[in-house]
Amino acid sequence: MQINWGIIGCGDVTEKKSGPAFNKVPNSRLVAVMRRDGEKAADYARRHSVGKWYGDSDAMLNDPDINAVYIATPPAFHLPYALAALKIGLHVYVEKPVTLNADEAGQMAAAAKISKAKLTVAHYRRAVPLFIKIKELLDNNSIGEVRTVQMRLWQSRKAPLVAGTESNWRVQPHLSGGGYFHDLAPHQLDLMLYYFGEPEKYHGFSLNQAKLTPADDNVNGQILFKSGITFNGSWCFNVGENEQDDKCEIVGTKGKITFAVFGNYIRLNDELIEFTHPEHIQQPMIEQVVRYFNDERNNPCSAEEAVTLMEIMDAFTNNPNKFNSI
Template identity: 65%
Template sequence: METINWGIIGCGDVTEKKSGPAFNKVPSSKLVAVMRRDADKAADYAARHQVSKWYSDANELLNDEEVNAIYVATPPSSHLDYAIAALQKGYPVYVEKPVTLNAKQAQQLADAVQHYNGRLIVAHYRRRLPIFLKIKALLEQYAIGDVRTVQLRLWQSRKPALVTKGSPNWRTQPELSGGGYFHDLAPHQLDLMLYFFGEPVHYQGFGLNQARANEADDHISGSILFKSNVVVNGSWCFNVAETENIDRCEMIGSEGSISFAVFGNSVTLKNKDGEQILDFEQPENIQLPMINSMVGYLNNEEPNPCTIEEAVTLMKIIDAFSTKIA
């Protein structure tokens, strides 16, 4: 098995615990270089994480002969350019979510993957967490019969507890993030819907800026109809009182229900056998199972855990849900 020597472009907060350390915990994987435009911060990251090389220029990292794979972990506004630059050099690429600012850019990236005959994986890492693998298995086993409707709610205060607080809040600058907190958090939820239910045939929604605390919309609503006739309704609001915070997904079927928090650790199953609460322990580095699967893919041992084509579909849904009406 070939060792995948990773270079990270954008060694910011998301890489501190969620992903960065995991590259050295997966067999046949090693983190060998990191890049951040702030040289002091790049050097500090490398020292703290025992990474042998650091750069403040992405081109220097891309020309490092030891590196043979790239992880793009910058804000979304630069995902497209960095990913294409890596593909041009023949590197496989792992890209943070959302994969780009919008569906048009996502399609440009998909076209580049095809043009360069490259390999690209999108960091929808919840697909590989045990809690969501269990939910998928329950659905496939018809534990709640045929799924009729799914109700998604993510309501948070103006400073969501779910968001990393260590860096300047680029998440509420649409030119950097694509939108607001919705663009940062909803990809996890909506990608799981695609993972669970397959091909969507119709989707629509709207977004508005109710509180006008910044330039980003803070209230988004949307619906998806899947080919399987499953209907998903979602509500995202980032201007509620802290006492009203909620993260809830309810799947109602013909013979029961499954409910859970997308950013939580337990699942409640109700059916003819009664009620069960299933608890899960998340990995210390939450992207580790995804990185393990990705390394397997790059060594031709398993399929791509999340393709750019799937991410294009997701971005089309996000764009539709973000249609401005006010």
Template identity: 65%
Template sequence: METINWGIIGCGDVTEKKSGPAFNKVPGSKLVAVMRRDVEKAADYAKRHQIAKWYNDATELINDEEVNAIYVATPPSSHLNYALAALQKGYPVYVEKPVTMNAAEAQQLVDAVRQYNGKLIVAHYRRKLPMFLKVKELLEQNAIGEVRTVQLRLWQSRKPALVTKNAPSWRTQPDVSGGGYFHDLSPHQLDLMLYFFGKPVHYSGFSLNQAQITSADDHVCGTVLFENNVVLNGSWCFNVALTENIDSCEIIGSEGKISFAVFGDKVVLKTTSNEETFTFVHPENIQLPMITSMVNYLNGNEENPCTIDEALTLMKMIDSFTKHVSN
């Protein structure tokens, strides 16, 4: 493709700074149209971001002759249908996380990519941030010896600090989000685990609704065994006291430990003889490195930075962790 002309379906909060402006910062990439069901909000977004066209109907955007690639940034409940429509049109498609509501829907996208010989990239953008590339480098250098276990914790109060203050309530509506805050935040964490450790051979867990404040489960536990014998234990709780908020990943090996907050900016390497801290400044548009990599992929200069097959594995893990149990 010469110039990739993007149309965004769903220009909400995530596109304001994290992703939207980045499409115009990559050579050979341009954001030409946006869609939101509320036409006034679509027009306002387009005006503020200097975008020529806006729609309140996704079909009209997909059929815009100038558009030749689609970014699906709606809540998860509509990811599948919009991504399928883009693939049927022959367009490459970039899909926000979680890629679908569940693994069954993700499998439909796997099948569609193969049927239409399409290109689909999943927005697991932390893979391309320097902070996590550093973690991967340390692991590949055996900086902590052989990895034994990973302890992953994300505990937050009822209004997680990691979610935009004015975030819409759909995140705790399972029929729109797939679940609760776990479905919104854990894909960032779990995808990194797949990126670092490869193929999982066993995963299981459970979830429950402890606080009963919304219809979404607010406590999730999960365990993963990877093909390389690394064991992951994960705990997600969204009903703790504000003073107990924690975002922690500890990768423990035979010779030391790598620790970091997935939503933070520091990596600490501690070995038997030394301790070192690496600090990072994330890009202003945090998805810029991923979007750059994606454009390179679409132009045949790079591998797909995150495939739908990888996202399918992630959704299978999420499904296995969210088998509801009653009190």
């Protein structure tokens, strides 16, 4: 069956990372795009050769040519759009973070469970070759038994990962759930769950050190996995330019794997392995999602897995359910 997509929220993330990939995957076609600003939706459709555009979500959801939606709005709108799509039987592929908090993620998971449609969360690094290679190294016991994982993401206010005005939606907690941590850490923490399985317990704290935005800019957290592996993470978005770092170290009994979640290399002990990412970095995941929607494989990232991730993020920020969807 061909999956005919409509995009809700055709903003920056859809320009290259995801949008063009929907027409490059077998049995997949991008039919329509929607944005509340109809002129911007029309402009996107024109530039990307998409046949239809909408300024109203209900109109697009009821387009008979569409059987799946990709939700790429700010997180505050993920839950209502997903619930509306699932209710009428449209498959859903929803961006990260899946919702503002774990409570909302649970609501989405419950709706997906009773819907005749399917839902996948866009933790797309699971399908990117670099991160698949790391899983292979772990599964092959390349560094022995894993003992601990140390992760650090420290960025200055001028870093490309956090570039933009101080008023952008990523640092408005009522729209994003928090700050840059909520935008970037889902990629990192999801990989930890993908690699190491279920957590036993987790805790952390966060604070707004620089007070440049309404969002906390320093987050710290620890996880004990049921396997006995420990994780320590530090996220700081107010360091000097010379102190920036993006590094994850997985330490085992026979060596370690080092990589940057937002980079293109793996270091296995003293061996450097470099990668070129796909032109559209979400394309491998979208291909898996299409196959899942067509009953050809299992779910590449379920709503239940995203609930666990959001529970960890809530614990790290001491901020469960402070904000709810618009």
